[in-house]
Structures are given as structure tokens and as C-alpha cells.
Amino acid sequence: MMINYFKLQNFRNYKDETIEFLPGINILIGDNGQGKTNLIEGIYYLLTGKSYRVQKEHELLSWDQSEFHLHGDFLMAAHKVSLESHYKNKKKMVKVNQVPCQRLSDFVGTINVIFFSPDDLVMIKGGPLERRRFLDLHIAQMRPGHVSLLNAYNKVIQQKSALLKSLVSKSLKYTQLQLWNEQLITLGEKIIRNRVDLTKKLQNVADLIYGNLTFQKEKLNVTYIALGNNNVNEAISEFPKLLNDKLEQEIERQMVLIGPHRDDVQILLNDKPARLFASQGQQRSIVLSLKLAELELIRQEKGEYPLLLLDDVLSELDRFRRDYLMNFIESSGIQTLITMTSAEKHLESGSLYFVEKGHIRRKR
Ligand SMILES: Nc1ncnc2c1ncn2[C@@H]1O[C@H](COP(=O)(O)OP(=O)(O)OP(=O)(O)O)[C@@H](O)[C@H]1O
Ligand SMILES: [Mg+2]
Incomplete structure (x- = not known):
């Protein structure tokens, strides 16, 4: 399973941003407080209907905004799956391939995701x-x-x-x-x-x-x-x-x-x-x-492997465990989004994106 495209509108510190992901390792690099975790949270929320950080959706809204939109295009068993989440007036609406879903269970599990952070x-x-x-x-x-x-x-x-x-x-x-x-x-x-x-x-x-x-x-x-x-x-x-x-x-x-x-x-x-x-x-x-x-x-x-989201994980692991994890990811071909701060040593392989003040630029 993989994510090809992601769009965030009025979600946390993102006003209107799109990003295209590639297969394999995607590294999101940026200083503290730029939006790396917010981006990961957006994808996790779109796939599970829940944030792992807050209970209430309105905290995900950009400050002073009244609605947010998330849209992701995914691949599952070689089929395209489009997921959209729209939050307005305390109500959330989800669409799978443009068709509205009534319940959480109608879309959760369509694309699987594993999230891993030091808080685990x-x-x-x-x-x-x-x-x-x-x-x-x-x-x-x-x-x-x-x-x-x-x-x-x-x-x-x-x-x-x-x-x-x-x-x-x-x-x-x-x-x-x-x-x-x-x-x-x-x-x-x-x-x-x-x-x-x-x-x-x-x-x-x-x-x-x-x-x-x-x-x-x-x-x-x-x-x-x-x-x-x-x-x-x-x-x-x-x-x-x-x-x-x-x-x-x-x-x-x-x-x-x-x-x-x-x-x-x-x-x-x-x-x-x-x-x-x-x-x-x-x-x-x-x-x-x-x-x-x-x-x-x-x-x-x-x-198929799910999508893997790693937020701040690499800096927490020692060399051996980090190599073990990276070997696992590389040999299995799991599409992985990894956040890192600018201070960390860059990974040599993988696509590279810079995250700054709610904007994302592809670097490699
Ligand atoms: N609802 C919101 N609306 C607007 N901005 C927000 C909202 N919630 C959080 N922010 C801001 O988003 C910024 C980025 O937060 P995020 O947690 O994504 O940072 P980060 O890049 O992961 O940083 P770190 O390296 O410290 O983990 C923060 O400065 C925070 O103040
Ligand atoms: Mg973070």
C-alpha cells in the first residue's frame, strides 16, 4: 500500500499544501515546529478517522479557521483509492472514491497504516x-x-x-x-x-x-x-x-x-x-x-505491507537498532515516511522533502 498524493487545507499549520510521495523511503526534514508531525498526523487521521494527539477534531483546524480538508490518493493491490476528509461545523464527512461514508468502519482499514513515535x-x-x-x-x-x-x-x-x-x-x-x-x-x-x-x-x-x-x-x-x-x-x-x-x-x-x-x-x-x-x-x-x-x-x-509513518523515531534508536529497522524497511520495500530534524545526519537513500513553516519542498 502506498500514498501518492496528499493535500492539506486549513489543517494545523498548513493553509493549502500538496505533496507527492514516491515509493520506498520519503524523508521529511525540517527544524522544530515547522509541520513535520502535523503532516504525519494528517495522513494518520485521514486513514483512521482519529488523531493520536487530540480527542477533538476542532483542535486540528488551523487557528481562526472553521473547516479543514484532507485528500489523499493511495494505491492498494494496484488499485487507486482516493480518500477525502472534510470537517465543518463540528461534523466530519469522509468520502472513499468520491462516495460518502456513513460510519468510521466504512473506510477505516481501506488503506492500512502503522504509526510509530517515541511516545509509543x-x-x-x-x-x-x-x-x-x-x-x-x-x-x-x-x-x-x-x-x-x-x-x-x-x-x-x-x-x-x-x-x-x-x-x-x-x-x-x-x-x-x-x-x-x-x-x-x-x-x-x-x-x-x-x-x-x-x-x-x-x-x-x-x-x-x-x-x-x-x-x-x-x-x-x-x-x-x-x-x-x-x-x-x-x-x-x-x-x-x-x-x-x-x-x-x-x-x-x-x-x-x-x-x-x-x-x-x-x-x-x-x-x-x-x-x-x-x-x-x-x-x-x-x-x-x-x-x-x-x-x-x-x-x-x-x-501487502501497510504504509509506515515514523515520527522522530530514528534519533531515539542506537546504531544497531536503527540499522535493523532501516534494513527491514529497505528489504521489504515498505513505503515509509520518516521525519528528521535538520540537525540529524541525512539518510543517504530515499526521497527528501524540506518542511518549513507549513510548506513542503521536494529536494531529492
Ligand atoms: N491547530 C493549529 N493551527 C495552526 N498551527 C498549529 C496548530 N497546531 C499546532 N500548530 C503549530 O504547528 C507547528 C508545527 O508543529 P509540528 O508538531 O508539526 O512540528 P514539527 O515540525 O514536528 O517539530 P518537531 O521537530 O519539534 O517535532 C507548531 O509550531 C505549532 O505551534
Ligand atoms: Mg514533530
Whole structure:
């Protein structure tokens, strides 16, 4: 998959700018604060319907503007795909090949993308939410139904929470809570199975890559922990009982205490939690392995590598890891957009663009 053309209008610090990309490596070079990340964010937003930096679209609008437009032309299995995103009056409209889409799931996953920045270390250092988000973002690109599933599940959680906080009598609460619990079980099981399926696949590939990065000296283990249990079938069969057991506690604390909205991914390095014991460099290697594993999984399923966006990543890696990543990119032919500051040593191969004050000029 690749991007050929991208146009941004009133998006962040871009007024009206177009850029043509080439296959292989595309390097975006510029001083700090010129628009490199904004450009990457624009492409990611166009492909996923979400920004990884902000929750609300209006923050993506150029200051003092009321609407933004993004337009990208892509190639997928030798077919042209045109995507357009238009945001106006707090509403967003998306078109795929000029046809308007009703829902996010109508276009997310049309062209796949993997984004990688130093902030991805939160997958290791951060809380369970970050790890669940990592899985969900990947699944959403591969199985569009996952987004609707998460939305439906979250709605039930909201309704159940509201009931837990409400002042209705205890006996009435019990009956209604049972009804919500039945839905939590049905939807929750599907979410858990999607996440477990991805975690298993990631584990197989990421462990191999991590082994290569450490000359087989270290072992990476990634496991989905469903409802506090690393045995998914056991967890799912115990789900109704767990919900029943927690009922009193949930009423007392007025919150939903068990379900996939509280699950975690256990990341072990040589059998010890990476969050607590892995060094900064080891944590970076784990994230790199997981990102490369994601690329491989998409290629296996879709028959093509996704688009790869690397924001400020190269300066964070040591020589060996940087060479490993660049070799992977070059030998696989993945189209990659890489941001670098002017201070960094230029890469010798690849197309080169200068980014300055919201303008982009091709240099090589
Ligand atoms: N909504 C917005 N409207 C207009 N300008 C914005 C908006 N949001 C951010 N900017 C500006 O865009 C500029 C470029 O930001 P960006 O994050 O893309 O920089 P960068 O080139 O990636 O820099 P760095 O090398 O520091 O990462 C910043 O100076 C910022 O103030
Ligand atoms: Mg940046």
C-alpha cells in the first residue's frame, strides 16, 4: 500500500499544501515546529478517522479557521483509492472514491497504516489502557466490526454505571443489573477473543524479531490477561460467576469492576515484567519488535505491507537498532515516511522533502 498524493487545507499549520510521495523511503526534514508531525498526523487521521494527539477534531483546524480538508490518493493491490476528509461545523464527512461514508468502519482499514513515535513507549511504561488501545487500534484496521463492538460495549458500561449510581431500590437494581450483565458477557467475549487472537499472533512474530535484536539472548513474552486470567477459555466461562460475585462490591463502589474494559496485556522480558525491570533501551526494542510484528501481520493478512509513518523515531534508536529497522524497511520495500530534524545526519537513500513553516519542498 502506498500514498501518492496528499493535500492539506486549513489543517494545523498548513493553509493549502500538496505533496507527492514516491515509493520506498520519503524523508521529511525540517527544524522544530515547522509541520513535520502535523503532516504525519494528517495522513494518520485521514486513514483512521482519529488523531493520536487530540480527542477533538476542532483542535486540528488551523487557528481562526472553521473547516479543514484532507485528500489523499493511495494505491492498494494496484488499485487507486482516493480518500477525502472534510470537517465543518463540528461534523466530519469522509468520502472513499468520491462516495460518502456513513460510519468510521466504512473506510477505516481501506488503506492500512502503522504509526510509530517515541511516545509509543507508553505501551510498556503506561497503564493497561495504553496496551488495550494498541490492540484495539490494530484490530479496528483489520476487522472494522471491532469498532462497533467496542462502542456497543462502552454504551452498556455507561448504562450499567448509571444504574449503579442511581437511587432505585436494591432489588430493582439487581434485576436490571442482570440484564446489563448478559449484554456485557455477549459483547465482552467477542472483544476478548479478538484481542487474544491478535496478541497470540503478535507474540509469535515479535518474539522472533526481539530475538534477532538481542542475538537470541533475551526472550519476549506477550500475553493477554482476560478478566485477570491468562487462560482465555477459563476466563470466559467464569465471566458470569465473576460478575455475580462482584455485584455487591460494584453497587457499593458504583462502578463496573470486571470486564474487558479493565483487561491488560502482560509483557515479560526474560519472564519479568518489562514495565518494572526492562531498561529504556530494552523497552524501545520491545516496542520496535511489536511495531515490526504489526507490519508483518498486516502483510500476512492483506497480502501487502501497510504504509509506515515514523515520527522522530530514528534519533531515539542506537546504531544497531536503527540499522535493523532501516534494513527491514529497505528489504521489504515498505513505503515509509520518516521525519528528521535538520540537525540529524541525512539518510543517504530515499526521497527528501524540506518542511518549513507549513510548506513542503521536494529536494531529492
Ligand atoms: N491547530 C493549529 N493551527 C495552526 N498551527 C498549529 C496548530 N497546531 C499546532 N500548530 C503549530 O504547528 C507547528 C508545527 O508543529 P509540528 O508538531 O508539526 O512540528 P514539527 O515540525 O514536528 O517539530 P518537531 O521537530 O519539534 O517535532 C507548531 O509550531 C505549532 O505551534
Ligand atoms: Mg514533530
